[in-house]
Amino acid sequence: MLRFNKxxxxxxxxxxxxxxxxxxxxxxxxxxxxxxSTQDIDISTSAxxxxxxxxxxxxxxSDSGIEYQSITLNFSDQVFQVTSYRQDVExxxxxxxxxxxVISYQEDVWRRDFTMNGLFWNPQKGLVDLVNGLDAIEKKQxxxxxxxxxxxxxxxxxxxxxxxFACELDFDIEENTYHAMFEKSMLIKSLSRERITQEMIxxxxxxxxxxxxxxxxxxxxxxxxFDYYYEDFxxxxxTHPLISFLLTFKSKTIPFSDTLSYFSFSKKExxxxxxxxENAFHCPTTDKTHIKRMLQRCSLDAFGGIxxxxxxxxxxxxxxxxxxxxxxxxxxxxxxxxTLAHLKIKGDECVRRKMELTQISSFLKSCLEDVIExxxxxxxxxxxxxxxxxxxx
Numbered sequence: 001m002l003r004f005n006k007x008x009x010x011x012x013x014x015x016x017x018x019x020x021x022x023x024x025x026x027x028x029x030x031x032x033x034x035x036x037s038t039q040d041i042d043i044s045t046s047a048x049x050x051x052x053x054x055x056x057x058x059x060x061x062s063d064s065g066i067e068y069q070s071i072t073l074n075f076s077d078q079v080f081q082v083t084s085y086r087q088d089v090e091x092x093x094x095x096x097x098x099x100x101x102v103i104s105y106q107e108d109v110w111r112r113d114f115t116m117n118g119l120f121w122n123p124q125k126g127l128v129d130l131v132n133g134l135d136a137i138e139k140k141q142x143x144x145x146x147x148x149x150x151x152x153x154x155x156x157x158x159x160x161x162x163x164x165f166a167c168e169l170d171f172d173i174e175e176n177t178y179h180a181m182f183e184k185s186m187l188i189k190s191l192s193r194e195r196i197t198q199e200m201i202x203x204x205x206x207x208x209x210x211x212x213x214x215x216x217x218x219x220x221x222x223x224x225x226f227d228y229y230y231e232d233f234x235x236x237x238x239t240h241p242l243i244s245f246l247l248t249f250k251s252k253t254i255p256f257s258d259t260l261s262y263f264s265f266s267k268k269e270x271x272x273x274x275x276x277x278e279n280a281f282h283c284p285t286t287d288k289t290h291i292k293r294m295l296q297r298c299s300l301d302a303f304g305g306i307x308x309x310x311x312x313x314x315x316x317x318x319x320x321x322x323x324x325x326x327x328x329x330x331x332x333x334x335x336x337x338x339t340l341a342h343l344k345i346k347g348d349e350c351v352r353r354k355m356e357l358t359q360i361s362s363f364l365k366s367c368l369e370d371v372i373e374x375x376x377x378x379x380x381x382x383x384x385x386x387x388x389x390x391x392x393x
Contacts (some may be wrong), residue, residue, distance in 0.1 A: 007076035020047035023120035148180035157185035167206025193264035204244035292338035345383035
């Protein structure tokens with residue numbers, strides 16, 4: 001017998017006790033059947049938004065979605081998205097629907113994207129399957145509710161969601177749904193860069209990402225004219241999704257910075273991606289001096305990403321990767337210098353001792369070269385003597 005946690009059952013029973021019908025629906029039902037944990041808990045109800053506000057007046061977190069008949073609640077320390085039965089009609093820009101309230105879950109189900117997400121459950125009726133969602137879950141199959149060409153025309157994000165779900169769940173995409181994705185793939189360009197990026201990053205984190213890599217690449221090569229540099233690569237469970245992005249979308253002919261313009265990343269993420277791309281042909285070694293010179297040019301996060309990238313493309317094996325990480329740990333534990341900030345002498349000492357301003361930068365860089373090679377030389381005494389020698393020149 002399908003069971004949900006106490007908070008879900010109590011919430012549904014609260015609706016029932018106030019004379020309203022309510023179901024947990026969509027991904028939460030699907031994931032429970034698959035024995036997967038889930039964070040998104042959607043409730044569909046016959047109650048109006050005013051009814052929901054009245055019943056749960058002290059538990060409403062947000063009503064920003066009320067235009068779409070949706071309210072967010074905090075009930076028994078869990079967050080729920082509660083939506084009145086509705087139909088999505090008159091889609092604009094292949095994404096944004098107008099909504100109208102309907103009176104039954106039998107009508108509501110037809111607005112949902114895939115059959116596996118069209119399952120309803122409550123304590124009174126148990127599991128309700130009007131769209132053969134159970135069959136799709138048993139077959140491990142992504143299949144749209146109703147005509148896939150119509151569903152993708154309505155909302156182009158469903159194309160990328162199909163791929164993302166396939167990667168996350170290790171499902172296959174049903175044949176008609178698959179062909180419709182490519183027939184309507186031009187609509188992906190109507191989506192915001194933010195939504196495209198969000199779906200792709202979630203896909204990269206999926207357990208079956210490599211299995212569906214070809215599909216992802218075909219979708220983007222068709223509409224964005226991407227070609228792909230890395231023909232094959234290996235991924236570990238710990239591989240950062242930004243590395244998966246670079247491995248997936250780095251082009252043979254298009255500058256990587258131009259490829260990034262089709263997506264939306266933070267400034268820090270862009271810098272990390274560009275650094276990893278620039279160092280794709282500079283393989284880290286286990287030599288401490290070499291590691292410190294690389295750490296001069298990039299952050300510790302970027303260096304770790306560069307190492308993971310080279311591990312993925314086969315330039316570094318697991319034992320070498322671990323040895324490099326041990327060397328990095330040793331560098332930091334022993335406080336071995338590799339940037340100007342680590343020097344025991346600073347520019348103000350050079351000024352105090354009347355070094356010409358044009359010489360200071362060259363002097364400090366020379367000091368850094370010494371201490372990177374021989375960290376024991378990073379003392380004020382040694383560097384002060386070196387300063388005296390430079391002043392005598």
